[in-house]
């Protein structure tokens with residue numbers, strides 16, 4: 236069921252178009268993420284949904300009714316910011332209970348609901364502390380609890396984990412998924428961290444320069460990016476300049492710089508002479524020593540140029556013919572081995588046809 240509809244929303248600052256004619260449907264119960272580079276308009280869009288800013292044109296519908304003229308405090312939404320925005324002079328319990336106090340609930344109801352919310356976010360023992368006595372992760376949990384206590388229809392979150400270190404971020408990501416599932420509240424989540432978006436979301440909208448490039452489930456966006464921007468923004472990907480020389484219902488034949496003719500799965504709307512890139516993810520590339528036999532459709536000889544050991548995986552930089560360079564990613568499944576190949580080793584790289592795709596420039 237659709238909860239929120241965003242229809243042709245545009246926002247300008249002077250002559251600059253920060254949000255450019257965006258359309259979106261958010262389903263009830265969904266964890267929906269806006270992902271894009273700094274300055275692409277994520278916060279601007281979120282602020283219009285919250286009601287802090289008015290769009291120049293377009294409509295925002297909640298349950299089918301336009302809410303453009305409804306002030307932010309009358310919208311059944313709550314916003315959580317990166318900076319937590321906790322009240323420094325109030326205890327954890329008072330911070331969490333604040334929205335209930337504002338909506339005029341009785342002291343008794345406030346106390347009961349704060350106690351149960353504190354339990355949910357595992358902060359019961361911190362009820363009487365002040366924000367400056369908490370860690371970053373604990374402060375963020377208080378902010379989530381305050382966001383959820385009023386059971387908003389929609390929780391808007393703007394980079395809520397941005398200030399936390401890597402390990403804590405991962406823990407909080409898991410907590411967020413659980414919180415969202417338990418509370419049954421619809422989330423619109425803003426981030427420019429692609430891993431976070433992939434890990435958390437039911438669906439992601441990839442934004443670029445005020446527009447949406449692609450909307451879809453994480454695995455769909457990762458595996459089938461619609462264009463070069465999306466492919467490049469989500470994860471790492473090898474891109475080699477390519478021109479389409481033949482099309483059929485199942486394949487595109489490409490002329491790829493340095494590699495010659497390569498086929499990739501067909502894709503709608505692509506014509507002969509279209510220019511773009513052949514794209515393959517590093518983890519889809521296989522590497523073996525040049526003496527081995529392999530069965531993959533596409534194989535090319537090359538030499539290891541460099542490698543980067545990152546603990547769980549090693550990234551290899553490989554020089555192919557015509558100084559074409561690609562990256563391959565191998566898991567480090569053998570303990571005690573930082574790498575399986577040495578710099579200068581002659582190798583064969585290969586991939587299966589279905590791993591590669593053609594993307595327009």
Ligand SMILES: Nc1ncnc2c1ncn2[C@@H]1O[C@H](COP(=O)(O)OP(=O)(O)OP(=O)(O)O)[C@@H](O)[C@H]1O
Pocket residue numbers: 248253271272273274275276277278279280427
């Ligand atoms: N009040 C404002 N006046 C003028 N320009 C603004 C204003 N608010 C935002 N902008 C501009 O609009 C664009 C989008 O800003 P926005 O804050 O929405 O980006 P963002 O995607 O949230 O970026 P980040 O990831 O850095 O938070 C930016 O170029 C920004 O400079």
Ligand SMILES: [Mg+2]
Pocket residue numbers: 277278279
């Ligand atoms: Mg922002």
